[in-house]
Amino acid sequence: xxxxxxxxxxxxxxxxxxxxxxxxxxxxxxxxxxxxxxxxxxxxxxxxxxxxxxxxxxxxxxxxxxxxxxxxxxxxxxxxxxxxxxxxxxxxxxxxxxxxxxxxxxxxxxxxx
Amino acid sequence: xxxxxxxxxxxxxxxxxxxxxxxxxxxxxxxxxxxxxxxxxxxxxxxxxxxxxxxxxxxxxxxxxxxxxxxxxxxxxxxxxxxxxxxxxxxxxxxxxxxxxxxxxxxxxxxx
Numbered sequence: 001x002x003x004x005x006x007x008x009x010x011x012x013x014x015x016x017x018x019x020x021x022x023x024x025x026x027x028x029x030x031x032x033x034x035x036x037x038x039x040x041x042x043x044x045x046x047x048x049x050x051x052x053x054x055x056x057x058x059x060x061x062x063x064x065x066x067x068x069x070x071x072x073x074x075x076x077x078x079x080x081x082x083x084x085x086x087x088x089x090x091x092x093x094x095x096x097x098x099x100x101x102x103x104x105x106x107x108x109x110x111x112x113x
Numbered sequence: 114x115x116x117x118x119x120x121x122x123x124x125x126x127x128x129x130x131x132x133x134x135x136x137x138x139x140x141x142x143x144x145x146x147x148x149x150x151x152x153x154x155x156x157x158x159x160x161x162x163x164x165x166x167x168x169x170x171x172x173x174x175x176x177x178x179x180x181x182x183x184x185x186x187x188x189x190x191x192x193x194x195x196x197x198x199x200x201x202x203x204x205x206x207x208x209x210x211x212x213x214x215x216x217x218x219x220x221x222x223x224x225x
Binding site for chain 2: 006009032034036041042043044045046049089100101102103104105106
């Protein structure tokens with residue numbers, strides 16, 4: 001049972017464009033939603049995270065938008081750069097001590113120069 | 114800089130072999146995790162551990178076991194490797210909460 005559904009599987013964006021990756025979840029107990037970025041040959045690294053008490057969180061060119069009623073959240077990368085080319089994973093958990101992250105299936109982003 | 118170190122980047126093993134994947138973290142984290150990563154399937158949790166000598170099954174534990182004799186070390190064991198266990202294996206650690214997993218660089222295992 002996949003609890004976090006991620007789309008698209010792959011994405012090609014021109015330099016300077018906006019990259020948008022979407023995730024939907026089923027478990028209403030989830031209250032912590034991070035995004036991880038993975039470069040080839042490396043493990044995933046935490047990029048940005050949000051709790052459901054806010055609808056948006058921005059860190060530099062990266063923004064998470066959160067829609068609690070729709071049980072959806074998305075990552076927006078503004079002014080996308082070739083260096084952003086990586087695989088992105090959304091994840092979710094209840095945030096409680098001892099809990100674990102459930103990951104989406106990943107989106108491979110390619111930013112063309 | 115904090116680190117999660119996986120002992121091997123690449124491994125090739127034969128079907129039926131017993132395989133040990135080692136993971137060490139230097140952050141004094143309580144939680145440690147083993148995931149496998151496959152194209153189109155994302156990261157799937159195999160086993161995790163909240164403390165020394167404790168272990169919990171994840172979503173796909175079949176064919177695997179784990180060992181955590183020391184806080185900093187978490188080992189994944191493939192009792193009898195099979196070709197469908199060819200994958201990228203990722204170890205991660207975190208403090209008691211799930212905030213801020215730190216991942217290792219992964220071990221790409223090929224079973225022939």
